[in-house]
Amino acid sequence: MTEPQHSTPDFISDRGPAEYFHGREKILKNFDALAETAVEEKGGSTFLIQGAPGVGKTALLDQCKKRAISHGWEVVRIGVGALWDSNNLLASLGLGEKYKGTERSTQIGFKNFFGWAFKSARPQPTVKDILKNGNKPLLLILDEAHALGHEKVPPDDYRSTAVEVLDAIHNGMLNRPVVLLAAGLGTTKASFGTLEISRYKGGCLVELGALSKGAERAVIRDWLTKEGRAKGDPTVWIDAIAQKTHGWPQHITAYADAAVNQIRNDHGAMTPEGLEVVYQLGMERREAYYRQRVDDFSGDEVIRLARLIADVGSGKPFNEGLVVEPLSEKYGLDEANKLFQKFLKKGVISADGFLYSVPVPSMxxxxxxxxxRTQERLQSMKENHNSVPDGKTIGPAQDRPSSTVVPEDRNTNTQPAQSMEKGHGIQDRGVDSGWER
Structure with missing residues (x-):
């Protein structure tokens, strides 16, 4: 048997369709029901999936795509521009040549007398015209749909067109089965709301979270036995990996891919030493994922958020005021709200009922x-180099604003009392936080 080696590359394919897929049965049944109803009524609607990065949105889209194709649907992936730009939609459908604006000769009765004629171009079809023109049910797949909430998306000149097209799809007014299957970050529903889409059919608005325990274990088992061709009972390794992955698809892929490579290195054996290697590499990949999630924020901004939710149980909900009120003392209310919304848009936090949470407990x-770590570094700098003035360091845990944490049961309806204390001890923006990328 070979000695375990940390030789697995950092690269893993943790985006796109899942290598092994389990779970999400209720969501898929709701999608099937919408598709069936759309065919029966020659209508359609919007099926929207939103969730944090790494939760498995694209993998779920792929499963919906496969089911639609098996039932005779035409399936097309589109970008947001296809909702208002007919050329964009035609290109997505592969119909650019068919609808190309051709010229036709129009003869005038006095041609022989005057010696002339003119040509006119066939009118460019509208997006709605194109969507109506087809014999098969049509599934439009729009990934990264939260882009609709970006500035000038859609452009001002096309906003009314986008609203009209979305309304026609959402309310089944195209006289053809057309379903828009959209997925994006936790602000996607709000983005659609800005385009007048707010009420969804039952089961057609999905807040995607972690896999169930059973689905998580089934995916890990497939990786170990089918991909890694592990010899013997993999239960110990499945238990060990599941303790680290929290049902989060990105984590499952990170650890399972490392496990497959280690098992192959050990010729199918699952050893305690090999599992330690898997743990180490999985942890490194997981941390890289977290750092990527906060890459658009300054170190101070992330540390401020971490400080404000440090007393909240990992993965447990908190109210908006716990974060926004102290931040407003530093930035002002408008900027504090913008920063909170940015944390939402980037999936660092996500809606949790009427509350919010960090969607991955390990993050x-x-x-x-x-x-x-940052507090310890700043304290060390202060003691050894006197480089951080008194009152500028990130305060100790007991100086944080008090918060009432929601009990462990995530389904509780109890709203935590908003903290009325402000952000004491948060360092000023200009002070080095010690954050390393």
């Missing part, structure tokens, strides 16, 4: 550990 743990 919440990581943020707390980064806070502690």
């Amino acid at each position: 919440h743990d990581w943020m707390k550990s980064e806070l502690k």
Whole structure:
């Protein structure tokens, strides 16, 4: 048997269709029901999936695509521009040549007398015209749909067209089965709301979260036995990996891919030493994923958020005021709200009923550990080099605004009391936070 080696590359294919897929049965049944109803009524609607990065949105889209194709649907992936630009939609459908604006000769009765004629171009079809023109049910797949909420998307000149097209699809007014299957980050529903789409059919608005325990274990088992061709009972490794992955598809892929490579290195054996290698590499990949999630924020911004939610149980909900009120003391209310919305848009936090949470508990743990590490570094700088003035460091945990944390049951309807204290001890923007990328 070979010695375990940390030789697995950092690259993993953790985007796109899932290598092994389990779970999400209720969501898929709701999608099937919508598709069936659309065919029966020659209508359609919107099926919207939103969730944080790495939760498996694109993999779920792929499963919906496969089911639609098996039932005779035409399936087309589109970008947001296809909702208002007919040329964009035609290109997505592969119909650019068919609808190309051709010229036709129009003869005038007095041609022989005057010696002339003119040509006119066939009118460019509208997006709605194109969507109506087809014999098969049509599934439009729009990934990264939160882009509709970006500035000038759609452009001002095309906004009314986008609203009209979305309304026609959403309310089944194209006299053809057309379903828009859209997926994006946690702000996607709000983005659609700005384009007058707010009410969804039952089961057609999905807040995607972690896999169930059973589905998580089934995916890990497939990776170990089918991909890694593990010899013997993989239960111990499945248990060990599941303790680290929290049902989060990106984490499952990161650890399972490392496990497959280690098992192959050990010729099918699953050893305790090999599992330690898997743990180490999985942790490194997981941390890289977290850092990528916060890459658009300054270190101070991330540390401020970590400090404000440090007393909240990892993965447990908190109210908006716990974060926004202290931030408003530093930035002002408008900028504090913008920063909170940016955390939402980037999936660092996500809606959790009427509350909010860090959607991956282990990422919440990581943020707390980064806070502690930064505090220790700043304290060391102060003691050894006197480089951070008194009152400028990130304050100790007991100085944080008090918060009432929601009990462990995530389904509780109890709203935590908003903290009325402000953000004491948060360092000024210009002070080095010690954050390392």
